Amino acid sequence: DSGVTQTPKHLITATGQRVTLRCSPRSGDLSVYWYQQSLDQGLQFLIQYYNGEERAKGNILERFSAQQFPDLHSELNLSSLELGDSALYFCASSVAFQGYTFGSGTRLTVV
Amino acid sequence: TQLLEQSPQFLSIQEGENLTVYCNSSSVFSSLQWYRQEPGEGPVLLVTVVTGGEVKKLKRLTFQFGDARKDSSLHITAAQPGDTGLYLCAGSYNNNDMRFGAGTRLTVKP
Numbered sequence: 001d002s003g004v005t006q007t008p009k010h011l012i013t014a015t016g017q018r019v020t021l022r023c024s025p026r027s028g029d030l031s032v033y034w035y036q037q038s039l040d041q042g043l044q045f046l047i048q049y050y051n052g053e054e055r056a057k058g059n060i061l062e063r064f065s066a067q068q069f070p071d072l073h074s075e076l077n078l079s080s081l082e083l084g085d086s087a088l089y090f091c092a093s094s095v096a097f098q099g100y101t102f103g104s105g106t107r108l109t110v111v
Numbered sequence: 112t113q114l115l116e117q118s119p120q121f122l123s124i125q126e127g128e129n130l131t132v133y134c135n136s137s138s139v140f141s142s143l144q145w146y147r148q149e150p151g152e153g154p155v156l157l158v159t160v161v162t163g164g165e166v167k168k169l170k171r172l173t174f175q176f177g178d179a180r181k182d183s184s185l186h187i188t189a190a191q192p193g194d195t196g197l198y199l200c201a202g203s204y205n206n207n208d209m210r211f212g213a214g215t216r217l218t219v220k221p
Binding site: 002004033092101105 | 152153209
């Protein structure tokens with residue numbers, strides 16, 4: 001157990017739907033990062049939050065959004081889902097940039 | 112678009128062999144990390160290197176950071192089947208978010 005908790009572990013949904021992925025960072029870590037991993041694109045950085053505020057943005061689509069709550073857990077919202085959104089979504093947390101601790105991921109399948 | 116190039120993309124070797132995988136970029140990193148990922152799991156941090164020319168050892172794994180902080184290598188001595196996995200390098204250009212390479216998929220056959 002890495003200390004970073006992601007739920008759900010698996011998610012199957014239809015095109016056009018909206019889903020929410022949840023991440024609880026490791027205790028004491030203020031930064032949360034979201035990554036998308038697909039076979040042909042590798043690990044793609046989506047967005048970073050630090051202590052509730054957005055810190056950096058990567059290749060995140062406009063249909064996707066995220067937030068970090070006062071208790072530091074984070075949610076990634078994916079809407080108007082397309083087949084190409086099927087991927088593994090990872091959350092990672094860190095403290096003072098000492099290296100990332102990743103969760104086990106959410107496998108999203110859009111059918 | 113990958114800012115970090117990893118090579119080789121795939122590597123299949125016999126148990127007991129040595130191997131080196133590479134991570135290259137045209138940009139200077141403020142720090143670089145190596146991760147190992149197994150199927151169905153998240154990447155696990157192996158090492159962080161910060162200083163140009165730095166060498167770190169982790170049992171049979173040796174990590175080197177290039178003098179110009181643009182490249183890195185991972186050398187594994189006497190590989191074992193348990194070393195099988197996806198090896199990812201990740202670099203930070205501003206001490207904020209990390210950008211990952213596509214990885215080297217290593218298979219060590221018994």
